[in-house]
Structure formats: structure tokens, C-alpha cells
Amino acid sequence: MTELLKKLVLTSGVSGREDKIREVIKAEAEKYADEIIIDPMGNLIAHKRGKGKKIMFASHMDEIGYFVTFIDEKGLIRVGNVGGINTLSASYSEVVSERGVCGVALPSDSNEVPKVDALCIDIGARSKKQAEKRVSIGDYFVHAPHIKRLYGNIYTGRPLDNRIGCLVLLEALKNVKPTDNDLYFVFTVQEEVGLRGAKPVAYRIEPDIGIAIDVTSAGGKPTSPKTKVKIGGGVAIKIKDASVICSYEIVEKMRELCLDSNIKYQDEILLKGGTDTGAIQTAKMGCLVGALSIPTAYIHSTNEMIDISDVKEAIKLTCAIAERI
Amino acid sequence: MDFIKESLKELCSLMTVSGFEKKSRTRLFEIARQYFDEVSEDSFGNFVFVKKSLNNNAPRLMIDAHFDMVGMMVTDILEGGFLSVTNIGGLDTRILPSAEVTVYSKREIYGLISSIPPHLSKSGSKSSVPTLEELYIDTGYSVDELKELVPVGAPVVINGEYTELQNGFVAAASLDDKACVCAVFDAVRRISAEELKYDIYVTVSAQEETGKCGAALSACRIRPQMAIITDVNFGAIEGDKDYDSIVCGKGASVDISALTDRKLTRGVMRLLDKEGVQYQRICEPSYTYTNNDLVSVTGEGIPTVLMSIPLRSMHTPVETVCLKDIRSLADILIRVAYTEKTDLEAI
Structure with missing residues (x-):
């Protein structure tokens, strides 16, 4: 590569x-x-x-990715999608913000493929105040970028x-x-x-x-x-x-x-x-x-x-x- | 009426599936050269035909009718000698099983859309409409012969030969919008350059059925002071009386919409009222779903008037119109072409 x-x-x-x-x-x-x-x-x-x-x-x-729309009282990041998100794949995957803040994309109901507006991001903050130190409304998140070779000529990544x-x-x-x-x-x-x-x-x-x-x-x-x-x-x-x-x-x-x-x-x-x-x-x-x-x-x-x-x-x-x- | 009949029959025989309009350029040019001063085409597949007035500083009047038709495209050649297809434009899949088709490849290939007999259909699927993904074209050729003859991407037409019904009614595939192309040609053929108040730019445009971009690209090039968009609209049909439609045989219609120019539209109606010309009115409050919607917002904006021919059984191989309505549209176009734009606005 x-x-x-x-x-x-x-x-x-x-x-x-x-x-x-x-x-x-x-x-x-x-x-x-x-x-x-x-x-x-x-x-x-x-x-x-x-x-x-x-x-x-x-x-x-x-x-594709997400823009932060608001931060709730528990410190969860609410987002709007940019482009066509595959929410099945997005659920529980790692995301990273433009400032390098890592988080996990969460579906609201763990038993179903979530609708895109049900996804939110957990960055580990325990309150709105904590979260606001690292994330602002309007920041973007993307799925964590990576690339690796699998077998022969086949590569996977995002x-x-x-x-x-x-x-x-x-x-x-x-x-x-x-x-x-x-x-x-x-x-x-x-x-x-x-x-x-x-x-x-x-x-x-x-x-x-x-x-x-x-x-x-x-x-x-x-x-x-x-x-x-x-x-x-x-x-x-x-x-x-x-x-x-x-x-x-x-x-x-x-x-x-x-x-x-x-x-x-x-x-x-x-x-x-x-x-x-x-x-x-x-x-x-x-x-x-x-x-x-x-x-x-x-x-x-x-x-x-x-x-x-x-x-x-x-x-x-x-x-x-x-x-x- | 002879011109209308003959040229309509010829126009309907041309393969013009959206995206493949240029394949029929030669014959279209032959027809148009008789009536126009200039003929040209662009890379998108739009054809532009010009008829000049005797006045050197005449404003440009664009008259649009789209050339393309709905159809299908070959997506794969399958074992057993069947072709799978996807739609080009808004096909009515209800009429497809057992329809006759022509595949345009190295040669024209006659085919039929195969269907699963009722005996073998799963219960439940007998009454439902199959999707295009469940339908295949049967040509009788073997898979090897087809691979030799048909490239993926070849256009397919649902056959609907020009047929005369009673009382001046005719049926054919692609009367949407060849009926209007025919009306525009009939108008220009009969217009006298002495009385003409505009340089007329007729656009026989591409890909109306797949995004409506063609006419707008031509409008960007022509920069007309005024544009008339002509298309078909739903003609009243038994069983659908609630729909607010126009009636076949009662003349072409002038359409009212937020996306057409109010002054010019009103001016055209009052002109026709004044001269005692029969026409119908139909209202398309916001979008008209015709080339009008993009032409009107091209460049700095273009004042448009929308006119329609009533048509029954839209997007099927038996689209039906009354020849009188084609003549009516031509008559209306001539009257407008003989009236100064400022007079139209002042009426």
C-alpha cells in the first residue's frame, strides 16, 4: 500500500x-x-x-459523517447526519471529531437497526458541562478512519x-x-x-x-x-x-x-x-x-x-x- | 391534417429512449430542414431549429417539445437467453407482462416480456403487479447469440405502433411528447416570416423523462426573451372523473402555475379569448413536472408559458390523442408568434 x-x-x-x-x-x-x-x-x-x-x-x-446539533444533560452528543449513513454498521462503531475527540455511535434501541436521527455519540463525558469542554455545536464527527490489507489484493478501510x-x-x-x-x-x-x-x-x-x-x-x-x-x-x-x-x-x-x-x-x-x-x-x-x-x-x-x-x-x-x- | 398525420406517424416510429435521442438525428434533421433556417444539436442530445423573422432585432422566442420517451435498458444477459432490464423514466410496470418490445443493439431485435403463468404463480403474487426486477425479455436467441448481439446498456422500446382510431383519435407509444413536436413543426411550417414577430428557436429536447435537464441546457445557450414549453397533460378518462383534467378533442390547454409567467400567460389567454379561439385551462399550482420547471429558473430567469395537449393512457404503448388538439396547439402557437411580446403583456 x-x-x-x-x-x-x-x-x-x-x-x-x-x-x-x-x-x-x-x-x-x-x-x-x-x-x-x-x-x-x-x-x-x-x-x-x-x-x-x-x-x-x-x-x-x-x-459522510455527522454534525453536532446539541449536547444533552447527561453529556450525550446529539448529531445530524451528513450524507447516507449505514446505521446498522454505524451502531457501536468508533467515531472521531474534527478536534480528535473519540466516541462511540449509539443506537437508541439496541434491538433494531436505528433510524439515522436516533443515533447519538457517547464520548465518555458524565455531564453536559464535561462534554462541552471537548465538543461544540457544529463540530463534525466521522467514522474512525483506518485501512488495512486483508488477503492478497483485498483492502478494507474507511x-x-x-x-x-x-x-x-x-x-x-x-x-x-x-x-x-x-x-x-x-x-x-x-x-x-x-x-x-x-x-x-x-x-x-x-x-x-x-x-x-x-x-x-x-x-x-x-x-x-x-x-x-x-x-x-x-x-x-x-x-x-x-x-x-x-x-x-x-x-x-x-x-x-x-x-x-x-x-x-x-x-x-x-x-x-x-x-x-x-x-x-x-x-x-x-x-x-x-x-x-x-x-x-x-x-x-x-x-x-x-x-x-x-x-x-x-x-x-x-x-x-x-x-x- | 395530412401533414400532422404523416409526420406524427414518422416521429412515433423513431427510437428516442431518453439518453439515445441522437440515434434518430438523421431523420429528424431531414424533416426539420424543410421548415427551418438553421439546424443544430448539442452534446446532451438536444436539437435546436431556428426560424428567423424578417426583423433583424427580433426577440428570441424558444418553443420546446421533448423528443425523448420512456423505455428500458438492458442490464444483463442471462443463461437461457433472457435479458434483464431496468427502467428509463417512469414506466407503468402494470402493462409490461407479455408486452412486445424492440431491443436496439447491433440490429433491432424483437422480444417479448415473459411472465410466470398463473398455474405456477405463488398465491398472493397473482393479483400483485410484478416489479421490473422480476420481468425478463425473451427473444428466442441463445445466451451466446445474445452476448454477441446485445451490449449491456442497450436501449429497449415497448412497441406501440401508430394506429388510427375513430373521430381523429390516434394511439401510439411516445405520443408523449411527439404530439407536441408535431404541433410545433406544423406551426412553424405555416408561419409566414413577414408576420413573425420573433426569431423562433425550437428545441426538440432530450431527457425530459429522466430529470428534465435538456431544455434548460438549451435555454442557457439560446437565452430567449420568452419561452413556450409544450407537453402532454392528462386527458379525462372513464373511471377517473375526479381528477382535474382536460378533455381530448376540446383543444390544447394553456396551463397556470406558479412557475410560469403570469403576465404572459394571461396575455395569451386574453388574446385567444379576443380572437375566439377554443382552448382549455388547467392549473398546476406549484411544480408542473415538465421542462418548464427548470427552464423558468435558467440563467437570470426566463418568462415561460406552458401549453398542453390532452393525452389518455400516459406512459403506455397506447397513448392516445386527438389530432384536432395537435392542430389546436399549432394554431395557438402561430397566433402568439404573430403578437409582439409587449402587446401580450399589455392585453
């Missing part, structure tokens, strides 16, 4: 509070980009200038959605061969709360082609959704998800690039969940879009799972698109 991947996963950044993770990405991106722009929403744009087609890649850097996409984009920025194309590697904010960051960047850049890089649900496990996509089956080429019908010209072109360059790929139709792809396609006057995905099991749980060989194929495809589409 690369040190970069570790750093990307272990640096937290809930939607709307991406400052720390953006700094990590910026430090890496500025080594290879001609210019770095941070827009008013906080999107980070790494630009590699060219005179050809304007291609915008987007990988979101935010993650948040792999979508730091693994950020890794793909940074590696592509680093490894892309000289090309005429005008390349924008964008690390977007607030994807988990409704694809909010990608739209204004696409409005600013007005790309000819937009390509999102994100995780997609993988099947083949007892609990996984009905899908053909498998971990270890190669990079997934998105055809459709709940936010977008990808431009079929781009889907076909991506398949061709994979065949030409011996990149292992699989087709993806994701029935639930959206990606920045939809926001980019419909910004301003619109553009052609596609997306490549890293097959991931247990998305939004405290243990997301990937096959690192798929990540390598995703990097190759991203470079191929940048150089030759």
Missing part, C-alpha cells in the same frame, strides 16, 4: 469541511500541475494546460469512498503522458450531500468531456445489491446510475480504450445512488460525460472493501482517456 493512499484515507473531511483533506491533495497535486485553483466552494482544480479537448476529471474528496478515487486521479495526474488535451483534475466537495460541488466547477471550466471517478457497489457477497459488478473484475465503465445516463459515445470510446490498452474492465449499471457525473453533464450548456468506477463492497459502512488491482486498471484508463480520447 502506498503512503499516499494511507494519508488520503486517514485524513478526515466531512462534506462542507474538506479543508484538511484538500491540503493533503494540494501538496501532492501541485508537484505535477501547471496551476492550482481553489474555487469559492472549496473545489480543488489541478490544471495541466493544453490546446486540445478540454477534459474535466472529477473525484469527490468529501465523506473512507475508501472516495479517497480511492482521489488516489486514482492523483496517480493519473502524475503519470499522464504529454498530450495536447487541456486537462482539469478536479477534487470536488459536497458530493455526498447532493452532488453540490461538481456543478459550479463544470460551469467554470465548460469542459468538452466530463469524467467522474468514484466507487460503485460491487455484488457477489451475500448482503450485496443485485449487480454484475465484481471486486477484482477490473475498472467499471459506468453506463447509467440514478443521477445520469452516460453519453453512449463516451461509453463506447472508453470500452475501445480498454481493449486497445489491455485494461481489464466491466460494464456498470448502478440502480441506486448518484455521482458527480450527472451534475457535470447538466452544468451550464452541458457536455459529454462518462464515469469510471472502482468496484467497492459495503459502501458507506465502517469497513468498505476494494481490490487494489481494480485501482491499477482505473489509473490506466484515466491516463488513456486523458491522452487519447
